[in-house]
Amino acid sequence: MPMRIGRTIPPAAAPIFPIDIVSGVVGFFQRRKRVVKFEEELKAHYHVSHCYTLSSGKAALTVILKALKEMSPGRDEVLIPAFGCYSVPSAIVRAGLKVRLCDLTPTNFDFDYECLSAILLNHGSKILCIVSIHFFGIPADIDRLKKSISDNNIFIVEDAAQAMGGEQNGRKLGTLGDAGFFSLGRGKALSTVEGGIILTNSHDIAEYIDRVINSIPDYSFPEIISLVIYALALLIFLFPSLFWLPKSLPFLRLGETIYDPDFRMRKMSSFQAGLAKDWERKLLLFRDIRLGNMHSLLDRLKGLCLCFSWLKREPLPCLIRLPLGIEDLSKREHLLKMSELMGLGIIGSYPDSIDSIQELNFDSHDQNFNISKKLSRSIITLPIHPYVNRNDICSITDLLTQANNL
Numbered sequence: 001m002p003m004r005i006g007r008t009i010p011p012a013a014a015p016i017f018p019i020d021i022v023s024g025v026v027g028f029f030q031r032r033k034r035v036v037k038f039e040e041e042l043k044a045h046y047h048v049s050h051c052y053t054l055s056s057g058k059a060a061l062t063v064i065l066k067a068l069k070e071m072s073p074g075r076d077e078v079l080i081p082a083f084g085c086y087s088v089p090s091a092i093v094r095a096g097l098k099v100r101l102c103d104l105t106p107t108n109f110d111f112d113y114e115c116l117s118a119i120l121l122n123h124g125s126k127i128l129c130i131v132s133i134h135f136f137g138i139p140a141d142i143d144r145l146k147k148s149i150s151d152n153n154i155f156i157v158e159d160a161a162q163a164m165g166g167e168q169n170g171r172k173l174g175t176l177g178d179a180g181f182f183s184l185g186r187g188k189a190l191s192t193v194e195g196g197i198i199l200t201n202s203h204d205i206a207e208y209i210d211r212v213i214n215s216i217p218d219y220s221f222p223e224i225i226s227l228v229i230y231a232l233a234l235l236i237f238l239f240p241s242l243f244w245l246p247k248s249l250p251f252l253r254l255g256e257t258i259y260d261p262d263f264r265m266r267k268m269s270s271f272q273a274g275l276a277k278d279w280e281r282k283l284l285l286f287r288d289i290r291l292g293n294m295h296s297l298l299d300r301l302k303g304l305c306l307c308f309s310w311l312k313r314e315p316l317p318c319l320i321r322l323p324l325g326i327e328d329l330s331k332r333e334h335l336l337k338m339s340e341l342m343g344l345g346i347i348g349s350y351p352d353s354i355d356s357i358q359e360l361n362f363d364s365h366d367q368n369f370n371i372s373k374k375l376s377r378s379i380i381t382l383p384i385h386p387y388v389n390r391n392d393i394c395s396i397t398d399l400l401t402q403a404n405n406l
């Protein structure tokens with residue numbers, strides 16, 4: 001693929017402003033007090049009694065899982081969708097647990113409940129918890145999940161990594177399960193370079209989390225310096241006029257989703273908590289911009305049979321990327337190639353279903369995950385973040401229209 005020099009839209013991005021970096025440095029000197037302040041703000045906003053901040057969403061999930069494992073030592077499996085981010089199985093393995101997969105319903109990215117009941121019937125006694133994921137920010141039905149589990153010993157963990165700021169029937173995503181977490185990574189709704197947040201209202205779970213957290217180290221001083229440098233780089237290079245540069249450097253591995261249980265686990269630094277200053281305002285601002293971009297895209301794409309959109313519900317949920325299904329594989333290939341050449345930030349979702357991760361050694365005869373495989377192969381996502389402008393929206397919709405007419 002030839003290297004592109006010129007306007008290149010990142011597939012997903014939460015802006016970091018110069019003032020944020022100043023707040024980060026101020027936060028750094030306030031030490032632990034700054035982190036506690038951020039956690040108190042989160043507790044008040046989400047009406048939860050316990051909140052913890054860490055170095056990533058993966059780290060947050062690992063801590064939750066380790067705490068649950070201590071609470072129910074007889075259970076060692078975590079049930080997750082077979083479609084999705086490789087961070088989730090990485091965290092499960094890091095916590096010393098086993099991955100159990102369930103296929104999805106293609107129309108809403110939620111569990112296939114027939115498949116789920118069969119798994120619970122056959123393996124229920126081994127299952128420690130079910131991780132429900134709000135893919136792209138589309139709310140999964142946590143109430144339905146609760147109703148379909150008769151076994152009170154199975155916990156529900158809400159993966160709201162992509163859904164910070166989202167709601168379902170007036171209830172805030174991230175607070176609907178026994179424990180929930182957000183990611184503050186580069187491509188999420190809000191970013192502190194990297195970061196993760198745990199929320200729970202359960203005093204029992206919190207008691208166990210307190211113990212697990214105690215064994216997690218702080219960032220070292222050199223690690224914090226590298227976070228500061230990374231924050232400065234994001235400040236500069238997320239602009240589409242400059243993003244082509246980091247994108248052309250393969251060692252940065254931008255946009256790759258990798259399976260790796262040996263990720264870094266740290267408590268959130270006071271620099272990151274400082275970067276998050278004014279997070280409620282930024283979260284709303286970015287959300288409104290993304291919603292506006294999403295409406296513009298959907299308006300201009302009306303009537304395209306190429307695009308099957310899952311977003312028929314009103315009001316539209318708060319997404320971080322707009323997913324569309326492209327059934328025709330050669331059209332999809334063409335679209336992704338053209339987007340790459342034109343720097344439009346349209347990408348696929350996840351490379352393959354979770355059972356294809358070699359290291360996890362799934363027995364392929366056991367179960368098939370046809371829907372998850374099909375979703376992995378047919379989805380494209382359109383960028384809707386704050387760096388996307390009117391011209392970009394026209395270029396994206398023109399490309400989709402042109403591909404449709406092929």
Ligand SMILES: *Cc1c(COP(=O)(O)O)cnc(C)c1O
Nearest residue numbers: 056057058085087161162183185
């Ligand atoms: C990003 C993401 C995670 C992991 O968050 P990190 O901060 O990148 O570790 C977990 N689950 C989902 C669905 C995600 O999108």
